[in-house]
Amino acid sequence: MEFCPTCGNMLQFELPYLDQPSRFFCSVCPYVCHVNNRVKIKRKQRLVKKEIEPIISLDDMKNAPKTEATCPYCGHGEAAFKEFQTRSADEPTTLFYRCLKDICQKQWRED
Known part of the structure; x- marks a missing residue:
């Protein structure tokens, strides 16, 4: 998941059309990021289960x-x-x- 550095909204992915490269674009502002190479996963984050805090301790x-x-x-x-x-x-x-x-x-x- 990538986010727009300008407005913070989630970027949408557009597949290549004819000779144009694929790109990420913001649906709110005019930000566009062209993807020339394959997108690599930067890191995987493991989810950690939190302890449930009691309502009445x-x-x-x-x-x-x-x-x-x-x-x-x-x-x-x-x-x-x-x-x-x-x-x-x-x-x-x-x-x-x-x-x-x-x-x-x-x-x-x-x-």
Whole structure:
């Protein structure tokens, strides 16, 4: 993938036509880059899986409000919760829970 050095949009590739070389061109501005040789891959970048950060960390559990919510995993009746606005402002908030049972500590959400 190549990007336009002028405006930053992704360049489009055009196959050769008659005696003209193939080229990359920008659909927004007049930038054109003629390709005389074969395009080589500069480098391959391996994707690294990131760790999922918990919504309610162990430090947050000490200060987070608690409620009587039944854990869907272990059935424990108490959980810490946090409320976030994950959608637009006219939609209801999303509640994120974390089980307070020491063995479980699973997280779930209610939209």
